[in-house]
Amino acid sequence: MDSRQRQPSSPDSWWKNGIVYQIYPRSFQDSDGDGIGDLRGIRQRLDYLVALGVDAVWISPIYPSPMADFGYDISDYCGIDPRFGTLADFDELVQGAHARGLKVILDFVPNHTSDRHPWFIESSSSRSDPKRDWYLWRDPAPGGGPPNNWLSNFGGPAWTLDPRTGQYYLHSFLREQPDLNWRNPAVRAAMYEALRFWLRRGVDGFRIDVLYHLVKDASFRDNPANPAFVPGGDPSHSLLPLYTADLPEVQEIVREMRGVVDAFSDARGDRVLIGELYLPLARLMAYYGLDSEGVLQGVQLPFNFQLIGAQWQADVIDRLVRDYEAALPPGAAPNWVLGNHDKPRIASRVGPERARLAAMLLLTLRGTPTLYYGDEIGMTDVDIPPDEVQDPFEKNEPGRGLGRDPQRTPMQWSTGPHAGFSHASPWLRLAGDWAALNVERQQSDATSMLALYRRLIALRRAEPALHAGAWEPLDAGADILAYARTVAQRRLVVLLNFADAQRGIDRALLGERADVLASTHERPEGKHAERLVLHPLEGVALAVHGAISMPS
Known part of the structure; x- marks a missing residue:
């Protein structure tokens, strides 16, 4: 290509x-x-x-x-x-x-x-290091223990004690992943x-x-x-x-x-x-x-x-x-x-x-x-x-x-x-x-x-209605997710059957003619003037001509 x-x-x-x-x-x-x-x-x-x-x-x-x-x-x-x-x-x-x-x-x-990043190595070297405030350090809570109840997204407290400096550092994930101080x-x-x-x-x-x-x-x-x-x-x-x-x-x-x-x-x-x-x-x-x-x-x-x-x-x-x-x-x-x-x-x-x-x-x-x-x-x-x-x-x-x-x-x-x-x-x-x-x-x-x-x-890629067009919800009945994609005079209708059974589509959604552009099933491209019956769990994309608007 x-x-x-x-x-x-x-x-x-x-x-x-x-x-x-x-x-x-x-x-x-x-x-x-x-x-x-x-x-x-x-x-x-x-x-x-x-x-x-x-x-x-x-x-x-x-x-x-x-x-x-x-x-x-x-x-x-x-x-x-x-x-x-x-x-x-x-x-x-x-x-x-x-x-x-x-x-x-x-x-x-x-x-x-990482806790092995040079910034954190410097930050953890002493309380007076110039990069100390690059991370979030706090004294233990009164009586000892983590400064507050914050939790790590990977389990356990979000605080780990650094014995050398006597303060806890924050890590929203692993203890090997100290949080940066974005207020700095x-x-x-x-x-x-x-x-x-x-x-x-x-x-x-x-x-x-x-x-x-x-x-x-x-x-x-x-x-x-x-x-x-x-x-x-x-x-x-x-x-x-x-x-x-x-x-x-x-x-x-x-x-x-x-x-x-x-x-x-x-x-x-x-x-x-x-x-x-x-x-x-x-x-x-x-x-x-x-x-x-x-x-x-x-x-x-x-x-x-x-x-x-x-x-x-x-x-x-x-x-x-x-x-x-x-x-x-x-x-x-x-x-x-x-x-x-x-x-x-x-x-x-x-x-x-x-x-x-x-x-x-x-x-x-x-x-x-x-x-x-x-x-x-x-x-x-x-x-x-x-x-x-x-x-x-x-x-x-x-x-x-x-x-x-x-x-x-x-x-x-x-x-x-x-x-x-x-x-x-x-x-x-x-x-x-x-x-x-x-x-x-x-x-x-x-x-x-x-x-x-x-x-x-x-x-x-080929259809501007799909990659750049407007979206409009449609009502196609129970178990059918339906919407239109439109640009200029081009109107596409997408019908997705979430049911484990066939579902018929009313002609009003199909207009005077509906050309099948794509299907999740083995359905040949063709024209449907009357009713379209979707297979169980089938989705189709149609180019619709002379469509009748349906209530949404």
Whole structure:
């Protein structure tokens, strides 16, 4: 495919009209035989991504790290961990991606560093060290013990005592991940310079890890109990994060970050910020940064994770989409996420047939879709035996099923040794079905999940109504999620049957003629003048002519 044909309609809209593909680098492609994926491996697979049809590659952390949390504990923000390669490998990857019309987005982890970062080593050396205030240090509570009741997201208290200096330091995650003090201007300056380091190397944007955690209460008040907490659940949810997350001061930092990346916008387009924000809808909208003059100064794409946790029912998702669309600030770009490295895979959550329906939903809603590697071939979670667990979350809370290893297993490329991922035994075991479920087999199967994703992505790219058009909810009866996508005189209707039985569609939705553009099932393209009957769990996208508006 000619890369020139893959460019979005205008340089400043690539992140609005395009598709983001997340790569967990340890698990995508190993090039050097150590069982761990790397940058050269990603570069080897760029043509696959072009053929799939995505626009941008988001790469999870590749910075130098002791790997206590597999790269989310960073010891150098301006380097590459040797496990993944070198800065030269990174530069070649960016060049190769750009030559193919692909954008490159890096993970940025600003809330915390590794405890082996030089900043923390200096900060912990003494109470009088110049970098002491770069982290959050507090005296023990009266009578001893942690300064307050704050909890780590990975289990246990969020405070660890440093015997040498007699103070506790805060870590919202592992004790090996001390939180930075974002109230300190020197910290902000250093982190913004790290962003500039990668922007100068051609990076097209950043996904910002736990953005809403950056600022903590200045008075270090106790978090209140969570009245909705169910005993036996994730212990970190037993308290409401009133004083540890989503504080108003975060918005100033977001505006500053936006200013840093905006300064690098050029003929290749805007640089994009994507915020990881597990927040209620009303609070999520605040991160677009709408000011009193109607200007959006925040992250361009506050991640919308609602589909990940939603009940897989037509009426539930219909209400979810309507509420999200209604809440968006004027001019804000929506986005949708089906899966990521922290949550169970979509095919495991809803089953393989419903995962096909989910693919059509993701790729026909209004807004930027994000795909997680392997979902396009229907990969599922893999049971990891206790003696093979790698994830520190599971190790800290064993037996609770909180670990994320199951959705981080190696990409299944072929029927060759180790699924074509590596010449050596992979860092995590492969799924039991890898010999049957892989890219190689699905490429030649027109009914495969991969073929479906490619058809849907190609349709989305070809139809302005899908990648840039308006969205309108429709009523098609029980168990059917229906909506229209329109631009100018072009009107598309998407019908998703969530039922395990056939469902008929009224002619009023089909107008004078409805041409089938895509289906999750084996349905030939054709014209339907009367009624359309959807198969169980089938989704269809139709081009409708002379449509009759239905009440919504």
